[in-house]
Amino acid sequence: MAKQDFNDLLWFLTVAKERSFTKAAAKLGIGQSTLSHTIKRLEDQMGIRLLTRTTRSVGLTEAGERLRLSMAPRIAEIEAEIADLMAFRDKPSGRIRMTVSEHALQSVVWPKLQPILKDYPDIKLELSLDNGFRNIVEDGFDAGVRLGESVEKDMVAVRIGPDWRLVAVGSPGYFAEHGVPEHPHDLVRHNCINLRLERAGGLYAWEFAKDGQELRVRVDGQLTFNTSYAQADAALKGYGIAYVPENVVQRHIMSGDLALVLDKWSPVFDGYHIYYPSRRQNSPAFKVIVDALRHRGE
Incomplete structure (x- = not known):
């Protein structure tokens, strides 16, 4: 394929990611008709239908899926190499994209990054x-942020937060009306507030552990x-009853607005880690972020 068609491949990857010509065109800053014509030309040149x-x-x-799977990691590597070249600048700079859960963002990532970002305006x-x-x-x-136990073995992982646990809580009024569960299996008779993890297979099955015994309970209720x-x-x-990270509700437990139940069944999870491919280690900007997030046991 001619060298001038490389941009066509980049545009194809954008359409493949967005699954929409309208969204892809907006992201690329071009007209939708221009994008559609370019993809059609790419298909004609390759002699195969991609979309x-x-x-x-x-x-x-x-064929389009095979092309996407082949091209996307290579483009990511090129972008990473370009970012690494920014090491030659006087100050750490470049764009860093991270995927992170809301709890990790609020409890660890954002509190740690706020103090240092103003010192590095080029990041x-x-x-x-x-x-x-x-x-x-x-x-x-x-990079991404996950619990340590969930990080893939081929990734570099750096701990950024302490261990924490999930706790089952409800309002005193709810327990006065519906009773207090004494065992995780009792939850099936309660109105439980579910959590949906769409990319992890649907509704989260509540995990409990006590004296070496581990249980997973699939609960039901009005809200998800x-x-x-x-x-x-x-x-x-x-x-109803929610099963949430303890630090999210700690102040409400202390004030008495929420009551903690099944306390001895609440398992401790290996704290959050930032994880990334080893090729990202050489970027000065990335090192600044990792060092700011690193858990120091305080």
């Missing part, structure tokens, strides 16, 4: 909220959210 188009959506053919940081698992290489992220903060707020307002 399937309907009035509402854009999908990938088998551009993009934080994408996602409570599920992401393939950071395929999706174009420089995809964020622990909304779960906690609903529990505070008497809508």
